[in-house]
Amino acid sequence: MRHALALVLCTLPFAALAAGSDDNDPPTQTNTTKTCTDGKVWDEAKQSCEEPKSGQLDDETLFRAAREFAYVGQPQNALNALAAMKEGESDRVLTYLGFANRKAGNLEIGLSYYDKALDRNPDNLLARSYYGQALVEMGELQLAQAQLDEIVARGGSTGWPAQSLAEAIRTGQTTNY
Structure with missing residues (x-):
């Protein structure tokens, strides 16, 4: 039975699905990976790129940035953003x-x-x-x-x-x- 379930699951479309999102959509690429370099994160309020550990960014912004970095294949930048979160x-x-x-x-x-x-x-x-x-x-x-x-x-x-x-x-x- 479980193998049949696995086969059914494997036939479902993957294009619109992504790991880690609460809504099953991939993270939207933002200025964090379009504009910023060297692992900096886009600060919407300041309209600038900030170091993750700057203290200027809230946990939700850092978490979204970590997901985005992970999605585009930048695991070290994802780790840096996660490390800057106060959430623990x-x-x-x-x-x-x-x-x-x-x-x-x-x-x-x-x-x-x-x-x-x-x-x-x-x-x-x-x-x-x-x-x-x-x-x-x-x-x-x-x-x-x-x-x-x-x-x-x-x-x-x-x-x-x-x-x-x-x-x-x-x-x-x-x-x-």
Whole structure:
């Protein structure tokens, strides 16, 4: 049954889906990655690029910037934006710390952040998906399938986390975002 579900999930369109967004849309590219350089973040109020640690940027702006950096393949800039947040180790921050570290080549560190995110919130389907994708990269398909089963059991069978993990298990290819 679960393999049939995985096959169904793999046939769903991925173009409009992206990891990490609350609304399943990819982050909109902003001046943070269009105009700013060197990991700076666009400050809408000042209409200028600011260092993430400048203290001028609120957590939501920094989090959106971290997502945007991750989306365009700039994991170190995503890590810098996350580090500047005052929010602390919330499960959403831990999830992106895991993702950005994994994509920066720090697999073990990434896995530890996914574990922390899931300790804080076992229903964090995105953390489960990213964790499962890391397991696919490690060749641990049975463990990745266990994460997919958890996502489905927690009501996420039709969302991006289940779809992307099912695709990764089926193809062996993980998402770049």
